Amino acid sequence: MYIVAVESHFDAAHYLRGYQGKCENLHGHRYRVAVKLSSKELDSVGLACDFGDVKSALKPILARYDHSLLNDVPPFNKINPSAENIARTIYEEIKPEIGGASLKAVTVWESPESSAEYTED
Numbered sequence: 001m002y003i004v005a006v007e008s009h010f011d012a013a014h015y016l017r018g019y020q021g022k023c024e025n026l027h028g029h030r031y032r033v034a035v036k037l038s039s040k041e042l043d044s045v046g047l048a049c050d051f052g053d054v055k056s057a058l059k060p061i062l063a064r065y066d067h068s069l070l071n072d073v074p075p076f077n078k079i080n081p082s083a084e085n086i087a088r089t090i091y092e093e094i095k096p097e098i099g100g101a102s103l104k105a106v107t108v109w110e111s112p113e114s115s116a117e118y119t120e121d
C-alpha cells in the first residue's frame, strides 16, 4: 500500500462557542492541513497519485477559509470551527474532487503541538 500526503496551510481567526476558557475569545491560527491518500497500485509513471492534482483540489477549498473569520464561513456559522470539525469538513469537500487514489485522512493542526485528524476508517 502506498500513502501519499500533501500539506498546505491557511490563516484564519476563530472562536469556540460554548467553550469555557480563552478559546471562547476571538483569536487566530496558521492552520496546517495534511491530506493523505492511499493506493495499492502505481500508474505507468510510478505515481500513486499526482501531488499536483491534490494541491489543485485543496487550493480552492482552503482559499474560502484563508484570512476569514471562520465562524462566519459555512458550515462554521452553524458548527464550531474546532480542528476536528475543520478536518471533517475539508475531508468531505475534497473527497468528490479526488479520483483514483482513495482519500484516507485529513489532519488539521492549530499549532505545531495540537492537531485533529478525520478518517472514515
Ligand SMILES: Nc1nc2c(c(=O)[nH]1)N=C([C@H](O)[C@H](O)COP(=O)(O)OP(=O)(O)OP(=O)(O)O)CN2
Pocket: 016, 023, 027, 081, 082, 083, 084, 110, 111, 114, 116
Ligand atoms: N480537541 C480540541 N481542543 C481544542 C481545540 C480544538 O479545535 N480541538 N481548540 C482550542 C482553541 O482553538 C485554542 O486556540 C487552542 O488551544 P490550546 O492549544 O490549548 O492553546 P494554545 O495554542 O494557546 O497553547 P498554550 O499551550 O496554551 O499556549 C482549544 N482546544
Ligand SMILES: [Zn+2]
Pocket: 014, 023, 027, 028, 029, 110
Ligand atoms: Zn483556536
